[in-house]
Amino acid sequence: MRRDDLPAPESGMLLTHFLTVADVPRSRDFYAGVLGGEVVLDENPCIVRLANSWLIMNPGGGPTPDKPDVTLHPPDDPRTATSFLNLRVADIERCYREWSALGAEFLTPPIDRKAEIRCYLRDPDGYLIEVGQSTGLLHGVLADPPAGGR
Structure with a gap:
């Protein structure tokens, strides 16, 4: 393993995302085998x-000395989300076809939302993942306000 492979900057900062998962090998296989991660x-x-x-x-677990009142667990209600991964792709139709063939289960096919074409899928633990391709946004077309927004 090379240092460049790890999220360990020599200066400054970089962003990683932590997922609490029920089954590490299953999640690892999804993110590597389906989405093409390394x-x-x-x-x-x-x-x-x-x-x-x-x-x-x-895996999840109870409090630790550095997070004394926090318990980690995978999502327990697929109808609610407080955050999600947002993957930006160059060709959403290709991703939809290829990832579906590899076992990804999308909520809907890609839908044109004016500023972007997007769709959502879930990982094995139920984490929501948005897959989007910027289209109108590249030409100044903004998305509609969120449902229920002002």
């Missing part, structure tokens, strides 16, 4: 380099 470390923690970022995955 496994950097198998476990403790699992690290997958995906595009220009890293996903860090570990």
Whole structure:
């Protein structure tokens, strides 16, 4: 393993995303096998380099000295989300076809939302993942306000 493979900047900062998962091998296989990430470390923690970022995955658990009142667990209600991964792609139709063939289950096919074409899928633990391709946004067309917004 090379230092460049790890999310360990020599200066400044970089962004990674931590996922609490129920089954590390299953999640690792999804992010590497379906979405095309590169496994950097198998476990403790699992690290997958995906595009220009890293996903860090570990099972849930109770409080630790550095987070004394926090318990980690995968999502428990697929109808609600407080955050999600947002993957920006150059060709959403290709991603939709290829990832579907590899077992990804999308909520809908890609839908044109004026500023972008997008669709959503879930990982094995139920984490929501948006896949989007900027279209109108590149020409100054903005998205409609969120549903229920002002």
